[in-house]
Amino acid sequence: MRNDNKITRKRQPVVFSFLLLANLALLALTGCQNDSDSGGSSEADAPPEIGALTLKRLPAQNAFTARWETAGAAPSGLSYELVYNESGTAPAAEASGYPAADREYTVSGGLTGGATYHVWVRSVLESARGPWSAEKSIKLLRDETGITFRIELFDQTRFGVVQNDTVRVILPVNTPAPWLFSPRLSLAEGAALASGSPASGAEQDFSDPANPVRYTVIAENGREQIYTVDMSIGDESGMEILWNTALPDLEGPLMLSRSGEENRSFITTVYEKCTWYVDGLLKGSNTSYRLRAVDYPAGTHFLTLNAYVRYGVDLVPWSGELVFTVTD
Structure with missing residues (x-):
């Protein structure tokens, strides 16, 4: 016997499946784009x-x-x-x-x-x-304007002491006037004398303190420094300093041997604000100074003491110089 109650299944359209997949892909792409736009720094924000x-x-x-x-x-x-x-x-x-x-x-x-x-x-x-x-x-260009000042006097080379913008030169008491000298100048590396400044080796008259000789030095970077030469007769008593009492008294010129590594110590209780120079270069600023032969080449050198002597309540500037010779 034939059964007429047969159920007929309807096939779903294929188009719906494709649309569903396309929507899912679009949602995923949109989500990635949003994450890229809001998630920290992209290449555009770097x-x-x-x-x-x-x-x-x-x-x-x-x-x-x-x-x-x-x-x-x-x-x-x-x-x-x-x-x-x-x-x-x-x-x-x-x-x-x-x-x-x-x-x-x-x-x-x-x-x-x-x-x-x-x-x-x-x-x-x-x-x-x-x-x-x-x-x-x-x-960078160099900023130094250093100067070394030397004159020849009585067959010896004497150095000026540079203090800030002043070159102080101490002459022996028997130096005749006028003080005509041809200073030899050495400048810091890269520095040069300004146009119009006296040349190194050119004779100048240093006798008139009211009309001092000035040298203008220009550093490599263009900075200028003017040095005024202050030349004067030294104290007649010479270098009034006290030797370290542990050393023997000196007789005649001071001689130091490099091979013997000889030293001499200077102590002064008379002067204040002491500054010690050797050949124009600052070496110390105390009331004592230790001179070591090994620090200097063989030859003649000049030890200069610039200080102040107290007279009552006043401090009077004083300078003295001592010649010493270093041997090998």
């Missing part, structure tokens, strides 16, 4: 790299200015960091630098004239830091 970096010395100073450009557009809130050193060692990625709000930074203070400095810069955007730039270096 700080731009540093492009051209230039360094320029500041005139008459131990200082320089760094200027730079970014390789791309500078977004709002962008700042910078700068690192410099003498070693040339590149900074690590995690290293911090000097902060700079603009694309310019002046480095000054604690720099050495004649030294070479290496510089790197990077950009900073919020907490993200860009890579350090390529290294750029600059050599």
